[in-house]
Amino acid sequence: MNILDIEDLSFSYGGGRKGETPHPVLSGLSFSIREGESVGLAGANGAGKSTLLKLICGLLEPSGGRIFVSGIPVRKDTLGAVRKELGYVFQDADNQLFTATVHDDVAFAPRNYGYSPAETEAAVDRALQAVRLEALKDRPVYRLSGGEKKLASIATVLAVDSRIILMDEPTVALDPRNRRTLMGIVNSLPCAKLIASHDLDFIYDTCPRTLLLSGGKAAFFGPTQEVLRNRELLEANGLELPLSFSRT
């Protein structure tokens, strides 16, 4: 079974007000992700990666086409059910963290899912341990470094079980050790993942398949090895061969 189906998806920003020109971002995009599969989402700045992730979790509404998460159509009236299936790590951690302390942010989802207080505390401890932030549990969020904020926002998603996790630039601001830790976490999570990143080496190490977004469509969707080794394809779509491949 597929965990995600995108059918003929189109989206434009603006155009709602009279005289405003719409800015098309996605046009006729179709692809599916299988249960438990990890897919990389590559594309130049402005290609529409973040927009696509926001459409999948219902933060934006498509201009055309359909999105299914676990077979549930993503619509206003199904958002509650859809959000139970998915976790979403924002590109900007400040959009994700909104309570007073790291603990409360990570506890938010388990509480919302109806975990008991003891289950919630256990889930928070587990998630913070995974990203090695236990020591910062009671720290106000505004007093975290950029990388710590990113790790805390990843922990908020790890605190509950999701069937698919959407990650937007998860490695930005992480130091090499934490980036490696995150790689281990991603590779050990059994759920499906869709990971938008300019860190093509990270995609290479975590995602067997990659979708290359360009001109509102999939310029390529297939084995990560094939796209990341294909200089012409990458350059034609505004990207470059990852350093680790250009050396060989």
Ligand SMILES: Nc1ncnc2c1ncn2[C@@H]1O[C@H](COP(=O)(O)OP(=O)(O)OP(=O)(O)O)[C@@H](O)[C@H]1O
């Ligand atoms: N709220 C908005 N209103 C209008 N246009 C927007 C809005 N957000 C994004 N855009 C435009 O939509 C296009 C796609 O943006 P998006 O953020 O999805 O790109 P991206 O692939 O995530 O880029 P990046 O790699 O820089 O994160 C860009 O041209 C951007 O300028």
Ligand SMILES: [Mg+2]
């Ligand atoms: Mg983005």
